[in-house]
Ligand SMILES: [Mg+2]
């Protein structure tokens with residue numbers, strides 16, 4: 001079985017400028033790509049799990065989301081940190097786009113994306129790790145049975161004192177990976 005690191009996207013991989021959907025607005029968090037490469041070198045599969053309710057809300061289309069994802073994946077690849085998969089939840093119960101305006105099992109804090117990734121990529125969840133910037137990320141990891149879950153402060157809730165059920169909190173992905181790999 002393979003161990004993975006599940007990464008939330010907005011606020012962990014890239015700055016959360018709210019409903020980021022244009023490549024021009026996609027600003028990598030400093031050190032995130034290098035941290036991802038170190039995780040890949042340590043034998044972790046890299047999987048992004050991202051809530052994208054902007055699709056249900058009609059702020060951008062799923063096609064725009066996929067176009068941005070393609071460019072993001074290419075950068076990870078070039079940096080020696082290829083992504084095994086990227087899962088997104090396009091839903092929101094209060095959305096305006098009929099096809100996506102519903103309850104679902106994939107929007108975090110629900111565990112659907114993580115469970116699907118584990119099934120499709122034969123991942124061992126107890127041996128895996130999640131890194132997110134919101135408590136809903138941590139809750140999704142817990143609900144899925146992910147072994148460890150870390151909160152990072154590179155998102156928009158940086159001053160939030162509560163770390164919920166996270167195992168620890170770090171400034172950003174780079175510091176989290178420093179601690180994980182004892183570097
Ligand atoms: Mg986030």
Ligand SMILES: [Zn+2]
Nearest residue numbers: 089091104106
């Ligand atoms: Zn969903």
